[in-house]
Amino acid sequence: MAYADRDDEQLLTIKDHINHLRKWVQEQQPILNSLDTDEFLLRFLRVTDFRMLKAKEWLVHFWQYRIENFQWFTNRNLIKNPLMCEIGELAYCLQLPKETKDKHLIVLLRLGQYDLTKYTFDDITRYTFAVVDILNSQPAAQLYGFIILLDFTNIRLQHISQFTRDRIRRYIDCWERMYPIHLRQIHLYNYPTCFSALFYLFRMFYRRKFHEQIYFHSRSSDDSMRKSLHMYIDPTLLPCEYGGQLGSIETDLNKAFVQWTQEHNDSMIQLEEYSVDLKHVSQLLTNIQKEYDR
Numbered sequence: 001m002a003y004a005d006r007d008d009e010q011l012l013t014i015k016d017h018i019n020h021l022r023k024w025v026q027e028q029q030p031i032l033n034s035l036d037t038d039e040f041l042l043r044f045l046r047v048t049d050f051r052m053l054k055a056k057e058w059l060v061h062f063w064q065y066r067i068e069n070f071q072w073f074t075n076r077n078l079i080k081n082p083l084m085c086e087i088g089e090l091a092y093c094l095q096l097p098k099e100t101k102d103k104h105l106i107v108l109l110r111l112g113q114y115d116l117t118k119y120t121f122d123d124i125t126r127y128t129f130a131v132v133d134i135l136n137s138q139p140a141a142q143l144y145g146f147i148i149l150l151d152f153t154n155i156r157l158q159h160i161s162q163f164t165r166d167r168i169r170r171y172i173d174c175w176e177r178m179y180p181i182h183l184r185q186i187h188l189y190n191y192p193t194c195f196s197a198l199f200y201l202f203r204m205f206y207r208r209k210f211h212e213q214i215y216f217h218s219r220s221s222d223d224s225m226r227k228s229l230h231m232y233i234d235p236t237l238l239p240c241e242y243g244g245q246l247g248s249i250e251t252d253l254n255k256a257f258v259q260w261t262q263e264h265n266d267s268m269i270q271l272e273e274y275s276v277d278l279k280h281v282s283q284l285l286t287n288i289q290k291e292y293d294r
Contacts, residue, residue: 084130105138137267149229152188
């Protein structure tokens with residue numbers, strides 16, 4: 001299969017694109033020290049529709065945001081780190097086993113599903129991004145993208161108080177600008193209207209297009225919330241806790257998901273070996289911009 005590279009109008013095969021990007025990555029050493037396997041580089045090519053300069057830019061941002069937020073991307077071993085193992089058992093973050101008819105993957109985050117006296121926001125975020133690193137390795141994530149279901153059940157003001165302005169900005173940057181994935185829909189389930197101020201803070205940092213992908217299922221009766229959600233996600237794809245036909249999150253789905261993530265633990269940890277020099281990242285991005293201007 002061949003693609004016309006929109007940056008230089010050349011007809012290139014997928015392998016040509018990968019080799020071109022790998023050669024560029026290697027030329028940026030030691031400023032950019034990146035994983036350069038076919039599978040890894042293909043993530044950035046797919047999500048940018050094989051536009052080479054966009055792929056380079058996204059790859060630089062991938063490492064930049066990880067280094068800028070190192071507290072969320074280190075010490076995340078899902079097998080040997082007891083804290084990560086405990087959080088995994090909470091079923092805080094998991095991918096549901098079935099995809100939509102459009103092949104979108106569904107990821108569930110239960111935002112109130114952790115004890116504030118035991119775990120910090122940074123602990124939970126470290127686990128979440130460890131999982132997302134693994135989810136991102138799936139070709140379907142790059143080709144078709146994710147539907148995110150944010151469940152506000154059991155959330156308390158103490159949970160919300162951890163979302164400082166700086167954390168919100170960094171969190172959104174990681175989701176929106178770092179990972180080479182498409183976010184197709186974001187559903188806020190059991191969303192308490194009293195938290196509208198928090199949502200306003202989120203809106204300050206994400207792109208306008210992002211706002212068009214957000215759907216609210218506010219607190220009312222369980223039946224009305226479920227019906228609202230089912231307008232967008234078929235019940236056959238949802239756990240029974242959301243009026244769906246899958247098994248229970250706690251007893252059926254999470255155990256298999258945790259096992260699957262642990263099977264991919266080594267590849268996730270491998271990412272900690274790579275980085276970009278933050279002192280020179282601006283120049284790196286400037287050089288890419290100059291290629292646009294040629």
